[in-house]
Amino acid sequence: MELSYWELKNWFTNVDYTIVGSGIVGLHTALRLRERFPTAKILVLERGILPQGASTKNAGFACFGSLSEILEDLKTHTEEDVIALIEKRWKGLQLLRKRLGDQAIDFKPHGGYELFLKEDEFGFNDCISKIPFINEVLKPLFKADVFAKEVDRFGFENINEYLIFNPFEAQIDTGNMMQELLKQAVAADILILNQQTITSYSDLGNKVEVALHDFSFKTQKLLFATNGFAESLTKGAVKPARAQVLITEPIDGLDIKGTFHLDRGYYYFRNIGNRILLGGGRNLDFETETTTEFGQTKIVQNKLEDLLKNVILPNQSFQIAHRWSGIMGIGNSKNPVVSQLSENVFCGVRLGGMGVAIGSLIGTELADLI
Known part of the structure; x- marks a missing residue:
């Protein structure tokens, strides 16, 4: 792809934060970063025409786990872990409704x-x-x-x-939820580019070089919100x-x-x-x-x-x-993975099928790692 001076200047120069994934987690990450850094240049890259994973494809359940599901979780998690997970899901739903x-x-x-x-x-x-x-x-x-x-x-x-x-x-309504999130992101001067797939990235210590199919650019921080597509990022934890x-x-x-x-x-x-x-x-x-x-x-x-x-x-x-x-x-654990992968690279993934409930909170936690 041949980019013009204008395209390079407005979209790919002096990028502060690049978020990979424009679903529930990715857009909440972007909106939280905007709250914290009002003048930052925030870019969201999405591989699909619409969010690719589950954010526009889920059933629209505002739930935190059925009784049998909770009892099943208690077989593999401590009671404290299960209660903490339910609390996160419940708080996430309230955050989604409030926003x-x-x-x-x-x-x-x-x-x-x-x-x-x-x-x-x-x-x-x-x-x-x-x-x-x-x-x-x-x-x-x-x-x-x-x-x-x-x-x-x-x-x-x-x-x-x-x-x-x-x-x-x-x-x-899952479609309405994602449309409203996208509207808020655009209103907050967050740049969103669809059908962009990262082929590789390299943390250079003071910034990150991000390679797309046709060219590369540099960003201060790189944040992955790719959930179901995060297996290689997390060494199989997702x-x-x-x-x-x-x-x-x-x-x-x-x-x-x-x-x-x-x-x-x-x-x-x-x-x-x-x-x-x-x-x-x-x-x-x-x-x-x-x-x-x-x-x-x-x-x-x-x-x-x-x-x-x-x-x-x-x-x-x-x-x-x-x-x-x-x-x-x-993954083996229902606990989400919100972690720093290297000096300038972070991820918020493994939502365990509870993206509607927990996605807003995980996006906020991911942004707050910065």
């Missing part, structure tokens, strides 16, 4: 529900027995009980008659995890409102108006779904359709309107 406003993100506090298939009697009983304990440890944060047993009133089939309800969950999603055509008389979880968070669905969005299923084939390639597989899509037909929308006709996938960043 963007509930109206802009179409925040709907319908509450969240967890379903248990009939064959998962053990999982259901385990969760029910642990409700008092989890409510007790979360009470200092929420000042009220988080989880309660409720009778299914939605007409689901092949599940236990009781659901677990969480009044603190809500829905957002692994990509593909999430497959589908959405139905509008359904007459749909009486389902809220966010819903199934099987330790591996499946999730919600209404968008009178449509159902359903995603998940990577636990059917972890190896195939540990990928940065977008796309769908028959094994996952068939399972999603089976859940729609036999659990979520029994005795109702529906049509699939659209299918897509997103790339999350996960």
